[in-house]
Amino acid sequence: MTVTTDPVALNQWVPCAWDGQIPVGGSLDTMIFGQPIHVQRTGEDSYRVAAVDGTTERELPVQVRYTCVFTTLGDTPRPLPEIAEFDEADRRITGCGNVGVNTSPYRLVENFLDMAHFAFIHTDVLGALDQTEVLAYRTEHRKEVDEIWAIDCTFYQPAASKAATGGQLTRYVYRVMSPFSVMLYKNVVTDPSRNDAICVFIQPKRETECLAYMPMAIVDEVSTVGDLIDFQQSIFLQDRVILENQRPALLPLDPTSELPTRADASSIAYRRWLKAMDIRFGILEKQAA
Amino acid sequence: MAIRLYDYSLSGSCYKVRLMLGFLGLEYERVQMNFYPGRQHRSPEFREINPLGQIPVLEEDGLRLRDAQAILCHLANSHDASGEWLPRDAERFGPVMMWLMFAGGELMAASAARLHDALGYELDIEEARRKARAAFRVLDDHLTAREIAGARWIVGDTPTIADVACFPYVALAGDGGLGHEEYPALRNWMRDFRRLPRFRAMSGIPEFI
Amino acid sequence: MSVARELWTGVALDDQIQAASSNPVILDGQALAVWRGEEGPVRVWEDRCPHRGMRLSFGFVRGETLRCIYHGWTYATDGQCLAIPAHPTLAPPKTICASTYPSETRYGIVWTKLDGGSNGAALPDLGPDEGWEPVRSLFVHAAASPVLEALLNCDLGQQGPVHMVAENAAEVEIGPELRVLVAVHAMDDERTALHAVARGPRAASERAGLARRLERLRDDIERA
Structure with a gap:
């Protein structure tokens, strides 16, 4: 495809590499929104990103946060979200590399927001077949930050995290921070007063081709980095099969084309929000436009 | 007689070994490898364990083995009193070995396609998919002939390590953008395999059947 | 097609x-x-x-x-x-x-059929439903029209005439006692599936041989 002209999509910060992916002095070629970009690591903590069109390069803004290198093609991008947990001293801050997923970015966000699939896709880990009910929760459009939140979410989980030793009723808060990023807070197994923070930042390469980055800020003194990553990747690769087999891959915003229930309240709020911001990239109904 | 497995959950080759350990009901210690993004299998420390820098590696009683197919042979040879997982009669031994080599050879094109799509490995994806489809067809033709002969497994009347070795990358084909539409005999064989007692799924293979 | x-x-x-x-x-x-x-x-x-x-x-x-x-x-x-x-x-x-x-x-x-209504042609009629044995399905990396053409000109051994019993199904007579019905199914512009069944006293015993000859037909079409 050609580069999207959708101003809403262009004015987002998106990841283009994970910190450490490129050796100092090295570089990689990748893509965002159909635009080829070149990412150079110029120093231990410094990167240079440029949009590449043939032989000409246009330098793009760069930020390194949440274990990722972010850039944007827009002139007035929506700021990156503030996630306080990543600044807490005792947190395990871990990225999981990135994982390719052939679908639209919105399918990833919706899957991340969804509790109803836990029993079927993450069986005996995040859900159990004899407890499939999704209890009522609330969704909010927080206008001051223009984010979608889902609060008061609870779900019975047999093994909620790497640190879990048995089942628990897990409390979740979900937070959609931009069209292409989402996170959750879930209560720590060993300390219910605190929350693990797990994010998904999406690099949309093309409309139905993404890279998913999963930075985490976890309270866990026991597990190795390898353990934490293995747990998170195992969950994500279970979801990936679903994501790549939803039809269509582009997200339909027409409320009659897919039939939600009460458990999908967060997805309904997300779609409504996407529709209101008039985003076109990766949206089914906007293809002819 | 402790068994230790250097393991990564998302590795189809490690999964072959986990399946076999499960079928044989063997306890084992799991050494978690940070394969991606850590590339721990390529670290100098791990190269001392396996100079090829590959997982799985299995250790038992001072024995240190690499290569999933070799490990399956070892486990069946040492721990399967029935002898059915690795039959020694001439009629079955050779064919089991043949399909075992196929699993570690031609079928690994499907692993390459998966590594490309999911973990961004740089390789010729169309070539990998073409080779994977060719391998799937060879196995589908074989299993079709087996269906016609009234049989279900790759060799003989019971599942063998050939089935264990071939299953993961056939089942995980979708992770590399390869559908199962063209392989009805593979689908039926996979379903039979998934219904075996002690079968365990892995990420990329749905739990319910 | x-x-x-x-x-x-x-x-x-x-x-x-x-x-x-x-x-x-x-x-x-x-x-x-x-x-x-x-x-x-x-x-x-x-x-x-x-x-x-x-x-x-x-x-x-x-x-x-x-x-x-x-x-x-x-x-x-x-x-x-x-x-x-x-x-x-x-x-x-x-x-x-x-x-x-x-x-x-x-x-x-x-x-x-993709059109759910009762329009269009009826199912092929080759007489009673009983007595047909499965042979196998094949998936050919070629468009439907060359596959159909190859099927009309194929030789499955000691073969008599091939005739179309519908726009997308052919019947092959092999000797006096064996009939093979092949349904042709266009998956997309590049792939065609064939579903073959056989009838006659030798249908069951000939199944493996027929399957091999159909595999050869598939490979020949793809090489062409």
Whole structure:
């Protein structure tokens, strides 16, 4: 495809590499929104990103946060979200590399927001077949930050995290921070007063081709980095099969084309929000436009 | 007689070994490898364990083995009193070995396609998919002939390590953008395999059947 | 060969659709879920759960229901949603329904058509349904028209005439006592499936040999 002209999509910060992916002095070629970009690591903590069109390069803004290198093609991008947990001293801050997923970015966000699939896709880990009910929760459009939140979410989980030793009723808060990023807070197994923070930042390469980055800020003194990553990747690769087999891959915003229930309240709020911001990239109904 | 497995959950080759350990009901210690993004299998420390820098590696009683197919042979040879997982009669031994080599050879094109799509490995994806489809067809033709002969497994009347070795990358084909539409005999064989007692799924293979 | 939507097309061998299984089939670029309950006939549905678009060919069967793998939504054989596990006490509204296509099993082949109405030609009629043995399905990396042409000119051994019994099905006579019916199924512009069954006293004993000759035909078409 050609580069999207959708101003809403262009004015987002998106990841283009994970910190450490490129050796100092090295570089990689990748893509965002159909635009080829070149990412150079110029120093231990410094990167240079440029949009590449043939032989000409246009330098793009760069930020390194949440274990990722972010850039944007827009002139007035929506700021990156503030996630306080990543600044807490005792947190395990871990990225999981990135994982390719052939679908639209919105399918990833919706899957991340969804509790109803836990029993079927993450069986005996995040859900159990004899407890499939999704209890009522609330969704909010927080206008001051223009984010979608889902609060008061609870779900019975047999093994909620790497640190879990048995089942628990897990409390979740979900937070959609931009069209292409989402996170959750879930209560720590060993300390219910605190929350693990797990994010998904999406690099949309093309409309139905993404890279998913999963930075985490976890309270866990026991597990190795390898353990934490293995747990998170195992969950994500279970979801990936679903994501790549939803039809269509582009997200339909027409409320009659897919039939939600009460458990999908967060997805309904997300779609409504996407529709209101008039985003076109990766949206089914906007293809002819 | 402790068994230790250097393991990564998302590795189809490690999964072959986990399946076999499960079928044989063997306890084992799991050494978690940070394969991606850590590339721990390529670290100098791990190269001392396996100079090829590959997982799985299995250790038992001072024995240190690499290569999933070799490990399956070892486990069946040492721990399967029935002898059915690795039959020694001439009629079955050779064919089991043949399909075992196929699993570690031609079928690994499907692993390459998966590594490309999911973990961004740089390789010729169309070539990998073409080779994977060719391998799937060879196995589908074989299993079709087996269906016609009234049989279900790759060799003989019971599942063998050939089935264990071939299953993961056939089942995980979708992770590399390869559908199962063209392989009805593979689908039926996979379903039979998934219904075996002690079968365990892995990420990329749905739990319910 | 165009895929007329009102034409019955053979899409699978009945014998290869296991009890309690859901299977992916592509017909004219459209994804279908071809499934069978623990007993009963094969059904052909759109490969898409109306909830979140997940392919139902990944689903699992319990009794005579097909359940979507994503959230376990449960569908009866007429497509009606019976249960939504996220809301165990909710009776799903009648409007939640999977899209179904007509399906018939005849001569050991599962036939369907994308146009659900009663327009168009009837199923091929080769006499009584009994006595047909499955041979095998083949998937050829070529468009339907060259595959059909090759089929009309093929030699499956001691062969008599090949005649079309429908726009997308041919009957091959091999000697006086063996007839092979081949249904031709266009998956897309580049792939064509063949579903072969045989009838006659030698049909069962010749099955393996026929399957090999059809594999040779497939390979020859792809080489051409």
